Amino acid sequence: MPEHPDLPDGAVPENSAELAKPSASRLDVKAIAPALAAWLTDKAGSPVTVTGIHLPDGNGMSSETVIVDAQWGGAPHPLVARVAPDPNNDPLFASYDLDNQFRLMAYVGQRTTAPVPPLYWSEPGTDIIGAPFIVMGRVDGDIPPDVLPYTFGSWLTEADEQDRRRLQHQTVHTLAAIHAAPIPVDLLPAPRAGESPLAAHVRRLTEFYRWTTRDCPGSPLLERALAWVHENLPATQDEVLCWGDARIGNVIYQDFVPAAVLDWEMATRAPRELDVAWGIALHRFFQDIAQLAGVAGLPAFWRRADVERDYEQAAGARLHDMDFYLTYATLYYAMILFRIQTRAIDFGQADEPANPDDKILNQATLAAMIAGTYWDGVGENR
Numbered sequence: 294m295p296e297h298p299d300l301p302d303g304a305v306p307e308n309s310a311e312l313a314k315p316s317a318s319r320l321d322v323k324a325i326a327p328a329l330a331a332w333l334t335d336k337a338g339s340p341v342t343v344t345g346i347h348l349p350d351g352n353g354m355s356s357e358t359v360i361v362d363a364q365w366g367g368a369p370h371p372l373v374a375r376v377a378p379d380p381n382n383d384p385l386f387a388s389y390d391l392d393n394q395f396r397l398m399a400y401v402g403q404r405t406t407a408p409v410p411p412l413y414w415s416e417p418g419t420d421i422i423g424a425p426f427i428v429m430g431r432v433d434g435d436i437p438p439d440v441l442p443y444t445f446g447s448w449l450t451e452a453d454e455q456d457r458r459r460l461q462h463q464t465v466h467t468l469a470a471i472h473a474a475p476i477p478v479d480l481l482p483a484p485r486a487g488e489s490p491l492a493a494h495v496r497r498l499t500e501f502y503r504w505t506t507r508d509c510p511g512s513p514l515l516e517r518a519l520a521w522v523h524e525n526l527p528a529t530q531d532e533v534l535c536w537g538d539a540r541i542g543n544v545i546y547q548d549f550v551p552a553a554v555l556d557w558e559m560a561t562r563a564p565r566e567l568d569v570a571w572g573i574a575l576h577r578f579f580q581d582i583a584q585l586a587g588v589a590g591l592p593a594f595w596r597r598a599d600v601e602r603d604y605e606q607a608a609g610a611r612l613h614d615m616d617f618y619l620t621y622a623t624l625y626y627a628m629i630l631f632r633i634q635t636r637a638i639d640f641g642q643a644d645e646p647a648n649p650d651d652k653i654l655n656q657a658t659l660a661a662m663i664a665g666t667y668w669d670g671v672g673e674n675r
């Protein structure tokens with residue numbers, strides 16, 4: 294899930310959503326350290342000492358990532374634990390199956406050339422630290438930051454053109470490699486009888502919207518966009534293993550090449566276009582807010598036309614209906630932003646606006662996409 298970016302003054306258009314990150318869901322890492330050490334000892338088969346444990350800066354919204362320094366067998370083991378959100382604490386998503394994510398990552402590691410972090414163990418129960426968690430090896434490298442977004446100035450804006458092109462090319466190839474894997478049907482929900490994989494995805498997004506608005510006012514824009522999606526739904530039965538949160542902010546890079554692909558919570562069976570569009574839509578989001586703030590950002594990076602062409606070459610497959618998928622990806626992200634803001638209101642960190650659409654930071658983009666005018670505004674870098 295994209296981190297909710299804290300933005301500088303001027304980056305956010307007036308009457309757009311206030312940004313707030315609910316802090317009530319944070320984990321007390323010091324309290325879980327002893328139980329974690331005992332569990333690791335059991336798994337490793339030799340005594341484990343936890344020499345350091347902390348939450349990273351700029352951590353995500355839907356689960357907690359914990360940095361753990363462990364020691365066993367006479368060697369240091371730099372680890373990362375991903376802890377499931379507390380279902381009683383107004384989570385971002387209605388349900389969360391971390392053990393399934395663990396098995397999905399293992400599958401990707403075994404069946405594709407896409408790099409995943411070294412996987413240690415998964416704890417599906419809540420007895421150990423109060424929530425399910427998975428443990429993986431910590432991979433060194435750089436991640437394009439969400440907070441502040443990499444477009445506002447980061448190792449990526451400071452890199453030279455050639456290195457950025459290399460990163461783009463290599464990442465697109467990694468995505469194509471994921472899509473080339475057989476679908477792990479036991480790990481991902483199947484469409485219903487007579488339903489296309491894309492229609493199943495739309496149905497689940499609609500269910501997410503109903504759940505999100507179960508006790509707050511609905512958004513006219515999101516409902517208009519959902520109606521647009523139904524009217525414009527491509528009649529395709531295509532499906533591949535989609536990564537879901539397929540964007541550069543979920544990749545650890547070493548020398549501009551993917552060293553680990555993270556964040557499998559949105560993985561799904563869907564047309565390949567969904568992942569390609571998600572990556573483009575999220576870059577456009579970060580680029581648009583940079584430009585609104587008067588920052589140049591990276592207008593020539595991750596350009597729609599370049600990414601689509603690179604992807605088609607890498608995958609040996611044509612992309613269809615990308616205008617639809619880009620609008621759909623923008624709607625999906627708008628729903629997540631709406632949900633995040635609803636949580637912030639529930640936590641008392643923001644007020645319910647008079648117009649529910651003002652909870653959606655990318656509302657202007659979504660409206661322009663539905664109207665078919667967004668890409669004209671992007672100009673030569675579309």
Ligand SMILES: Nc1ncnc2c1ncn2[C@@H]1O[C@H](COP(=O)(O)OP(=O)(O)OP(=O)(O)O)[C@@H](O)[C@H]1O
Binds near residue numbers: 542543558
């Ligand atoms: N195996 C790993 N090695 C090194 N760093 C990691 C690893 N896994 C996660 N991280 C760090 O934790 C951050 C968050 O990880 P991840 O993208 O999986 O979840 P998230 O986006 O924070 O959470 P969510 O998507 O659930 O809201 C990463 O950006 C990275 O800094």
Ligand SMILES: [Mg+2]
Binds near residue numbers: 294542543555556
């Ligand atoms: Mg992430």
